[in-house]
Structures are given as C-alpha cells and as structure tokens.
Amino acid sequence: MSFPWARHYEPKNALTQWIDSRLPLPRFVYNAVGAGYPVPRNLNYFWNFGVLAGVCLVIQIVTGIVLAMHFHSSAAGAFESINGTIMRDVNAGWFLRFAHANGASMFLAVVYIHIFRGLYYGSYKAPREMVWLIGVVIFLLIMATAFMGYVLPWGQMSFWGAQVITGFFSAIPVVGEWIRVWLLGGYAPDDAALNRFFSLHYLLPFVIAGAVILHIWALHIPGSGNPTGVEVKGEQDTVPFHPYYTAKDGFGVGVFMIIFAILIFFLPDYLGHPDNYIPANPLSTPAHIVPEWYFWPFYAILRAFTADFIIPAKLWGVVAMFGSILLLFFLPWLDKSPVRSANFRPMYRIAFWVLVLDVLVLGYCGGSAATPAVVIASQLTAAYYFAHFLIIVPIISRLERPKPLPNSITEAVLGDHGGSRMSETALSA
Amino acid sequence: MLPLFMRSIKFIVGLGFVFVLFLALIGTITGLIKEPPQATAEEEFHHHPKELALKSDGLLGKFDNQQLQRGFLVYEKVCASCHSLSLVSFRDLRQIGYSEAEVKKIAKDWPMKQPAQDPKAGTWGERDNLPSDRFPKVYYPGTGTPPDLSLMTKARHGGPAYVYSLLTGYEEKQPAELLARFPGAKTPEGSHFNPYFANLNIAMPPPLTSENQVTYSDGTRATVDQMAKDVSAFLVWTAEPTMQTRHQAGLAVVLFLLIATGLAYGAYLTVWRGVKH
Numbered sequence: 001m002s003f004p005w006a007r008h009y010e011p012k013n014a015l016t017q018w019i020d021s022r023l024p025l026p027r028f029v030y031n032a033v034g035a036g037y038p039v040p041r042n043l044n045y046f047w048n049f050g051v052l053a054g055v056c057l058v059i060q061i062v063t064g065i066v067l068a069m070h071f072h073s074s075a076a077g078a079f080e081s082i083n084g085t086i087m088r089d090v091n092a093g094w095f096l097r098f099a100h101a102n103g104a105s106m107f108l109a110v111v112y113i114h115i116f117r118g119l120y121y122g123s124y125k126a127p128r129e130m131v132w133l134i135g136v137v138i139f140l141l142i143m144a145t146a147f148m149g150y151v152l153p154w155g156q157m158s159f160w161g162a163q164v165i166t167g168f169f170s171a172i173p174v175v176g177e178w179i180r181v182w183l184l185g186g187y188a189p190d191d192a193a194l195n196r197f198f199s200l201h202y203l204l205p206f207v208i209a210g211a212v213i214l215h216i217w218a219l220h221i222p223g224s225g226n227p228t229g230v231e232v233k234g235e236q237d238t239v240p241f242h243p244y245y246t247a248k249d250g251f252g253v254g255v256f257m258i259i260f261a262i263l264i265f266f267l268p269d270y271l272g273h274p275d276n277y278i279p280a281n282p283l284s285t286p287a288h289i290v291p292e293w294y295f296w297p298f299y300a301i302l303r304a305f306t307a308d309f310i311i312p313a314k315l316w317g318v319v320a321m322f323g324s325i326l327l328l329f330f331l332p333w334l335d336k337s338p339v340r341s342a343n344f345r346p347m348y349r350i351a352f353w354v355l356v357l358d359v360l361v362l363g364y365c366g367g368s369a370a371t372p373a374v375v376i377a378s379q380l381t382a383a384y385y386f387a388h389f390l391i392i393v394p395i396i397s398r399l400e401r402p403k404p405l406p407n408s409i410t411e412a413v414l415g416d417h418g419g420s421r422m423s424e425t426a427l428s429a
Numbered sequence: 430m431l432p433l434f435m436r437s438i439k440f441i442v443g444l445g446f447v448f449v450l451f452l453a454l455i456g457t458i459t460g461l462i463k464e465p466p467q468a469t470a471e472e473e474f475h476h477h478p479k480e481l482a483l484k485s486d487g488l489l490g491k492f493d494n495q496q497l498q499r500g501f502l503v504y505e506k507v508c509a510s511c512h513s514l515s516l517v518s519f520r521d522l523r524q525i526g527y528s529e530a531e532v533k534k535i536a537k538d539w540p541m542k543q544p545a546q547d548p549k550a551g552t553w554g555e556r557d558n559l560p561s562d563r564f565p566k567v568y569y570p571g572t573g574t575p576p577d578l579s580l581m582t583k584a585r586h587g588g589p590a591y592v593y594s595l596l597t598g599y600e601e602k603q604p605a606e607l608l609a610r611f612p613g614a615k616t617p618e619g620s621h622f623n624p625y626f627a628n629l630n631i632a633m634p635p636p637l638t639s640e641n642q643v644t645y646s647d648g649t650r651a652t653v654d655q656m657a658k659d660v661s662a663f664l665v666w667t668a669e670p671t672m673q674t675r676h677q678a679g680l681a682v683v684l685f686l687l688i689a690t691g692l693a694y695g696a697y698l699t700v701w702r703g704v705k706h
Binding site for chain 1: 439440442446447450451452456457460461515516563585586627668669670671675682683687689693696697699700701705
C-alpha cells in the first residue's frame, strides 16, 4: 500500500529500465525505504531506533560470520579459541570479538528503547497490531539468540547460565526433566549443548532478518505512526522517506556509532562479568549467577516467586517470566483507548513512566545478589509489572478523558503561530 | 456468564499473579523476622582492593615495558612454579621489549618443557620450548589447581588492584575481633588469612615475602610492594596484549566518527531546511 501521492519509481536509463521490467527489485527498495514511502513529517528522534535496530542486526551478522570462522565449538576448545586465538592471533580479532559482544548489548538497548517508544506512543494500536505482534516475536528471537551466544565463550557464566536457563524446563511437571535432558543433549551442558547452541545461534539471526522484513511489510500497510498519534490526512502531512529520514537516520547512526565505539575501544568489559573470563567448570558454582544486563528484569521476576501456591514456586517463576513477555501479545486488546499518543493521555502517561521506573528497579534487583531486601523489592515491582498491563491499563483506557487531539499532523507541527507552511519547493526537493 | 468471564479474564490473570507475589512477599517478610540474616565473617572482614595506579589505566593507558619486564621476572622466578600462563606465547614477549635472541633464550631455559613424541619409537619425552610455543602447562604437585594467570586481571573484580592487594594483603594472624565474633571462622590448617580473598582464607602461601626476592636489573628497588605492583602490571598485559592498540585505534575511530556525525548532522539540516517538523 501507499498513499496516493507517493512518488513512483521511474527508471531513467536503459539498464535500470531493463532490470525493472525483469526483476523490479530497485522499485521494491524505492517503495520500501526510498522516496516512494511517504512518512509523517513530525517524527522525533525516538523513531530512529527502528533503523538502528536494523543496523545492529547487520553488525551482529557480519562480525558473527567472521568470528565463526575462527571459533571452535567444543567444550574443550571454545574458551581457548576466543580468549587465545581470536583475541591474540587473529588480525583485529579483539575488535571483532568486542564489537560482537558489545553489539549484543547495543542491540538490546536499542530494541528496549524501540519497544518503550511503542508503549508511549501507542504504536501497538489499530491498525498496527500486526507490526507489534511481529515485533514481540522478533524480541523473543533476539533474546534466544543473545542467550545462546553468551553460552559460546564457555566461561563460568556461560556454563552456569545455560544450566539455569535450561533448568527452567525442569519446572514443567512430569516431563520437565526429560525435556531438559533432550534440549541439552545430556544431563549437563557439554559438547552436545554447545554445538546445538552454536548451530542455532548462527541460524536465528537469519530468521530474525526474515521476521524484520515481515515487520516492515506490516508497517507499510498503514504507514508509520507519529508522535501525535493522529493519522496522516493528506500530502502536506508527509515527507518522502528518502532523503528526509535517510538523512535524519544517518545522523542517528552516527551518534549510535560513537557510543558503540566508546564501548568497544575503551570499555569493552564494562558490561560483561569477570567470571566469564574463568573457563567453565562444572564442579565449581559461581557465588552469584547473573545473566547479562538485558535479562535482569526478567531474572528478577523469576526470582520474585518464592511461595508454593497450588504449583511449586519455581514453576510460578518460570510461568511469570515467560508470561511477562507473552502478555505483550495481548496489549493491543488490553488497551482500548482510541487515543494512541500518551501526550494526550494524562493518566496513561503517568502509568507509563511508573512502568519505566518499575522495570529499571526490576533490572537493578535482577542484577543484584538475592538478599531479602532485593527479593522484597522485586516482589513489589514484579506485582506492579503485571498489574500495569493486566489491570491498570485496561481500567485507565476506560476512565481516562484524553486531551483534545490536533486536527492533523500539519496543524500540530505548525502550531498556533501558523504562517510558514511547508513550501512546495522543499517537498519536491 | 461466559462473555463476562472472557471480558474479565485479564483481571483474573493479573490478580492471580499479584496474589501469588503477595503470598511470596509475606513469606519473605516472615522469614526475615523469624530468621534475621546472620552476619558472616566474609561480609564483615572482606576488604575491597587497595588503590593501584598503573600506566595502563584509563581510556588511553599505555604499557610501561620496563615495568612489564620486571613483572615478567617476578612471574618467572616466583609465580611460574605453580601458575601456568597458557594463553601467552614466548614470542609475545617481543611486544614488551625483549629481543629475538632474548626470547629464544628465555624459551630454551624455561624449566618446564614441552611434551614431545619420538616419531620412531612412539614414546613420549620432552623438548625445549621454542618462541612459537605457548607457556607450558604446570604440573602442580600439591592439592588443588592453582589457576592459570593469563586472564587473571580480567577474571576478578578490581583486576590488577585485586592481584596487588592479594599479594600484599596477607596477615600473620586473624584479627582478634574476627575470632571473638565468629569462633567458627578460624583459618583452617594449610590456609592463610588474607582479607582480600573472597572467603578470607587462601591456600596459596604468601608468595612475596622479602625484599630482593627477585633481582631487578634496572636499578628499581625490589620491595615486596614493588614486586606485587610489577607482576600485577604484567598480568594486565597478559590478559589483553592488544590493549594499547585498542586504545590508539579507538581514539582515531572516535575522532573520525565525531567528524562524520557532524557532517551527517549538517546534511540533515540541509535536507530539512524549510520543512517544519
């Protein structure tokens, strides 16, 4: 789909005409992320994060493919091949390794901002539910890929992380232990587990890439949302994606790269855990097993469930941890408010910021040792997390009286001082 | 009835999770009241690493080859009898200022040899180390396995400061206050009290005990403190010999990105000139 005023691809020379009449791939790109895709003119910097997530995926795939050329996926050789061969002997191997490890953190950071942008501006609402649903699938795939990637260096946290995560499945009644052994290919993580994690870690990014194409396809049916949440009414509300948003994204990618480079070159181990520089040892459990920072909120939810009630506490924890993500699938139907942007929803706006704070506290708790104070804090914040999505948002969406919406994007942009309407020359530039 | 249930299922699920968490919260609080957490000797008497300033610190830190060579000497004369350095090759020592001939000699004279198989007899013997060999495995005769030191400064919180503190932190006797409060926490036979070690009692006997244990050739006074500093600096290098390259490359990359991003911002302003947004 496209708006009627979207520009059409016109191949200018004989070669591009020849290609266009045989395989219109350039036309496809032109319509998807080129001048043929009209985008609301009022997007703020939070709309850069979709493109940034795509950039992260490409960086991870490229660095990952080269790292895989030097990696030994065996319990005896994995640690040595990364910390010995890749870090010391492969040309710029240290750069590839640090870029890939910190790239995962950058990817998840970007994705979290992208998701919270969606929560604030109601990006999950009709007619963009499918964009949101595919997005949640991508999020789950990214988390699975990141987890399996963290196992590959075969350090202490890799090994014990794999032990803990696959241990979730043993919480399933009756068949749980059998499933765990089947997933690991043994009774504890070893060669079989490491090899299948490596295989899947190489496969899943391409599945993610496929899901990203669906995500963008679904987005292009209704077109991009915008900070007012008011739909596009006419040509004056949009600008072509290229050059307007390619230019803006170029700047965004630059800022992203500066932060990424500072991490890679100056603080490469800042987000890691020292224990992962100790080779995996099945006989020595680390004092505190903590996952990577991006799993901390979910880890806190897992550990918050300490009471047996009908089913064992451990199973509650696992159900709640997966449930905390799966409930995002239902969000488009939990929030019934027709107003998208939290800018015009005074109550939802407060609830949103409380949720942000709540998830930050959960993250802090998940990264800390489980002292009673931390457990109490995670129990309170986990309860609020579920209450936010399942109770507070549905109630707010009925009670709330939204502020008056602007009549159009253009009106919101030009504001009260009106006057300087976008010139035709600028539009056709 | 059913439509009402369907409409309120979100509240039922939500309240269910909140209720179970409420039960868990009560459990945690009653547990806290019934059995308040006991202080442990590790919590009370464990020390954070001392301050240690090295030239390799900071965003643009560089290696001090003189110090690394002194540190290597300490490793060679003191640590190497128990601790291996399995990720480092002899040839890597070229990077800290040893000449090719010196590296050959160090490898050849290294007391621990490389295992080698006689291709005709099929029997296993030993051969001298070559510069291309990694530092050989150490077969430790005692109980336990002294950890490999290649990545030690990355594998502990505090890094080199931790290594330095541990080496200089041994105490002859446990503090009287510790024994008074935790009579069960007496240092076991064969262990040594060291408040910088996670559980306070370390199997390793104090390795650096007297001045001039190692003879420095550059005129530096080989005090225990100095030797501990030097070997910590050396282990920063073994953990990541490419660190200095990383810092230098990083400076160039960040400068380039700042300029490129500045240009990208200019392009953005130019493209959007005249378009209110």
